Amino acid sequence: MCGIVGYVGYRDAASVCKDGLMHLEYRGYDSYGIASLSPKLSVFKSVGKISNAKNISSLKGTCAIGHTRWATHGVPSEINAHPLTDCGDKIAVVHNGIIENYAKLKAALIKRGHVFKSETDTEVIPHLIEEKYTGNLLDAVSKILPMLEGSYAILAVAEGENTIVAARKGSPLVLGVGDSEYIFASDAVPLIDYTKNVIYLEDGDIAEVKSDGYKIFNGKKIVKHPISKIEWDASVVRKSGFPHYMLKEIFEQPDVFSNTIQSVKENKEVVALIKKASSITVVACGTSANASMIFSYMMEAVCKIPTRVVVGSEYKYFPTPASSLVIGVSQSGETADTISALKISKDMGAKTIAVTNVLGSSITRTADVVLYTRAGPEVSVAATKSFTAQVAAFIEIVNLVSGKKLEPAVSDILRYLPDVVSADVSSAVELCKNASTLLYVGRGMFYPVAMEGALKMKEISYIHAEGYAAGELKHGPFALLCRETPVAALCLHGATYSVMMSNLKEIKARNAPLVAVGEAGDQDLEDLCDVFIPLPKVSEYAGIILSSVILQIMAYHCAVALGRDVDMPRNLAKSVTVE
Numbered sequence: 001m002c003g004i005v006g007y008v009g010y011r012d013a014a015s016v017c018k019d020g021l022m023h024l025e026y027r028g029y030d031s032y033g034i035a036s037l038s039p040k041l042s043v044f045k046s047v048g049k050i051s052n053a054k055n056i057s058s059l060k061g062t063c064a065i066g067h068t069r070w071a072t073h074g075v076p077s078e079i080n081a082h083p084l085t086d087c088g089d090k091i092a093v094v095h096n097g098i099i100e101n102y103a104k105l106k107a108a109l110i111k112r113g114h115v116f117k118s119e120t121d122t123e124v125i126p127h128l129i130e131e132k133y134t135g136n137l138l139d140a141v142s143k144i145l146p147m148l149e150g151s152y153a154i155l156a157v158a159e160g161e162n163t164i165v166a167a168r169k170g171s172p173l174v175l176g177v178g179d180s181e182y183i184f185a186s187d188a189v190p191l192i193d194y195t196k197n198v199i200y201l202e203d204g205d206i207a208e209v210k211s212d213g214y215k216i217f218n219g220k221k222i223v224k225h226p227i228s229k230i231e232w233d234a235s236v237v238r239k240s241g242f243p244h245y246m247l248k249e250i251f252e253q254p255d256v257f258s259n260t261i262q263s264v265k266e267n268k269e270v271v272a273l274i275k276k277a278s279s280i281t282v283v284a285c286g287t288s289a290n291a292s293m294i295f296s297y298m299m300e301a302v303c304k305i306p307t308r309v310v311v312g313s314e315y316k317y318f319p320t321p322a323s324s325l326v327i328g329v330s331q332s333g334e335t336a337d338t339i340s341a342l343k344i345s346k347d348m349g350a351k352t353i354a355v356t357n358v359l360g361s362s363i364t365r366t367a368d369v370v371l372y373t374r375a376g377p378e379v380s381v382a383a384t385k386s387f388t389a390q391v392a393a394f395i396e397i398v399n400l401v402s403g404k405k406l407e408p409a410v411s412d413i414l415r416y417l418p419d420v421v422s423a424d425v426s427s428a429v430e431l432c433k434n435a436s437t438l439l440y441v442g443r444g445m446f447y448p449v450a451m452e453g454a455l456k457m458k459e460i461s462y463i464h465a466e467g468y469a470a471g472e473l474k475h476g477p478f479a480l481l482c483r484e485t486p487v488a489a490l491c492l493h494g495a496t497y498s499v500m501m502s503n504l505k506e507i508k509a510r511n512a513p514l515v516a517v518g519e520a521g522d523q524d525l526e527d528l529c530d531v532f533i534p535l536p537k538v539s540e541y542a543g544i545i546l547s548s549v550i551l552q553i554m555a556y557h558c559a560v561a562l563g564r565d566v567d568m569p570r571n572l573a574k575s576v577t578v579e
């Protein structure tokens with residue numbers, strides 16, 4: 001949600017901001033804008049896609065700030081788009097986060113004669129800066145920050161100074177350190193074309209950046225944060241010949257799997273904490289919650305450690321006893337509900353672990369211990385490789401905690417995943433793409449796989465889809481079964497096979513078209529279903545990853561067949577930073 005980019009150096013700053021904001025498009029947005037200094041402040045704002053922006057070439061200069069806005073306070077419109085300016089249009093600000101006391105501040109500013117143009121909470125910031133500005137932007141921003149309640153990542157510029165002043169509290173902000181050039185962004189992806197050197201700003205930081213250097217303050221003190229190296233290459237954030245990021249990211253899964261396994265092996269602390277735990281609570285949202293549910297099945301079955309999963313937004317109603325180890329799982333590391341659940345559990349005295357894909361993300365500052373899944377940046381809103389990475393991390397954790405009981409799963413996945421990513425699912429797509437409702441069913445660990453398959457399908461194809469434990473169908477959803485309601489079933493050999501087969505016969509008896517993912521050579525299953533998608537004979541734990549990938553591909557091709565905006569589905573944002 002909302003993306004921020006700022007550049008100061010020697011290049012055409014507005015173009016750098018535009019390109020950077022296009023790299024952040026996946027965060028989700030409805031309008032955008034850029035302000036540049038040349039030396040006069042010029043602002044361009046619009047509604048819609050930034051790739052369609054025509055007039056940005058009119059913005060000159062080597063210092064600019066830009067923003068993609070996901071509307072919270074005020075409708076998506078040119079006026080409400082950032083940057084927002086002061087009364088004299090000499091100071092411009094972009095902001096990610098929410099200023100909770102803006103109404104009070106706005107009323108006071110209006111009384112003091114300020115005229116507001118937008119309905120946003122953000123606009124109070126340039127007006128407050130205007131009141132304190134006497135030719136030094138750093139000084140003015142430092143004076144107004146204590147007045148702001150809520151969360152923010154802010155970039156500000158003022159006419160007359162080729163400087164960006166940035167501040168962070170609760171919303172992500174990174175600084176790329178190049179050679180006589182500096183670039184701010186909401187995450188590291190836009191930096192990659194300019195530098196691999198990155199500073200992750202901390203809460204309370206204020207940075208003053210000019211083309212000849214930067215200073216970071218926290219309170220009144222200058223702070224020296226370490227410069228980290230971005231671990232991946234620019235090719236990771238390009239489509240590289242794929243029609244969509246989602247397909248590219250699906251194809252990256254075999255490499256990701258190995259990277260993640262390695263990351264767990266190197267992280268002795270996480271495994272040690274889990275070994276000691278008498279019970280575990282996992283908090284996560286969406287796809288991360290589905291991956292976490294697979295973890296809970298594995299932990300209970302293999303390691304015999306009671307493990308429950310609570311979705312981030314519900315955690316406050318089910319707080320955990322302090323004796324439980326709490327694991328927050330979030331690809332982006334910015335999901336507000338997951339982070340606030342971790343904070344609650346920390347306040348209650350629980351030990352906390354964050355499992356995330358994004359280095360330096362907010363969740364890494366909240367948890368006691370961090371495990372990086374190392375899937376590389378995921379651009380498509382639909383999580384694919386990050387899900388596989390989470391499940392891979394969980395498999396390896398269980399492997400290490402249990403004394404290598406899941407080793408066969410790891411080798412099966414390494415062997416078969418490269419072929420499975422290009423499996424032929426065209427008949428399944430033909431059968432599903434015109435449905436208005438789809439049901440996904442599985443048992444045991446394949447139940448969360450079914451939920452994840454349904455989530456993927458609904459978010460990118462807009463076909464209503466639900467994942468169920470196969471045994472639950474008879475308790476209500478059976479009423480939906482008819483020729484128009486296809487069912488996708490996960491029916492691999494293993495503990496759940498025979499009872500799944502009975503469930504599938506019951507489904508077929510209600511005339512519902514059936515797509516089944518099963519083991520190659522399973523003639524009974526092939527005869528029963530309408531479309532059979534064979535997987536190699538693998539261990540049950542490998543089957544969860546391989547069948548999840550099949551469901552990702554099915555969702556992808558359905559969405560393409562329906563002409564959907566696959567990488568940026570309507571109404572969704574990649575990182576959900578509001579509760």
Ligand code: M6R
Pocket residue numbers: 285286287288329330331332333334335338381382383384455456459574575576
């Ligand atoms: O970044 P997180 O893993 O915390 O995100 C949680 C969900 O918002 C996310 O998994 C969402 O459900 C995906 N778009 C699903 O593909």
